[in-house]
């Protein structure tokens with residue numbers, strides 16, 4: 250089983266990318282998390298360019314999403330909302346609506362910021378946008394506030410948040426595993 254990690258930050262020392270790496274530590278045997286690194290290359294959305302073949306970076310994002318069983322987003326908050334480049338990339342892959350690679354895909358959203366509220370509003374908006382694409386948004390949350398205090402340079406996460414992170418990962422896996430239907 251494969252989970253794609255998507256960080257909303259382009260920053261080399263991003264707390265949100267670090268949070269995805271922390272999430273990987275909670276995965277059971279047989280489940281891998283690959284952090285997508287193509288966000289910077291996605292061009293600005295232009296409906297005139299939304300044709301076949303798609304721009305290379307867009308095609309690569311679509312393929313990465315299609316090849317994943319689930320997606321874990323980790324987003325910073327910019328001015329109380331989703332970073333523009335992340336929203337732009339989701340806009341690209343949301344079309345065509347009926348066959349977009351997020352449709353029916355289990356997704357979870359976590360986030361971190363240097364502020365007091367851990368990107369809560371950005372996460373709420375991201376969940377709304379992902380639901381609009383048809384993704385199955387898991388009802389589990391993790392906000393890591395004061396990122397510089399709670400996310401260590403060596404990749405450590407404060408225990409109270411690490412516990413919450415394990416809970417989100419577990420909820421995402423639960424949503425992803427094939428549902429076993431009871432025999433009649």
Ligand SMILES: Cc1cc2nc3c(=O)[nH]c(=O)nc-3n(C[C@H](O)[C@H](O)[C@H](O)COP(=O)(O)O)c2cc1C
Pocket residue numbers: 258259260262263264265266324325326327328329330361362363364365366367368396
């Ligand atoms: C343009 C801009 C706007 C920001 N707005 C917010 C905000 O509304 N709320 C917040 O908590 N932090 C805000 N921040 C701080 C970011 O959350 C902080 O830089 C965070 O560490 C970025 O995530 P990263 O470490 O993954 O790059 C803002 C930062 C920038 C650059």
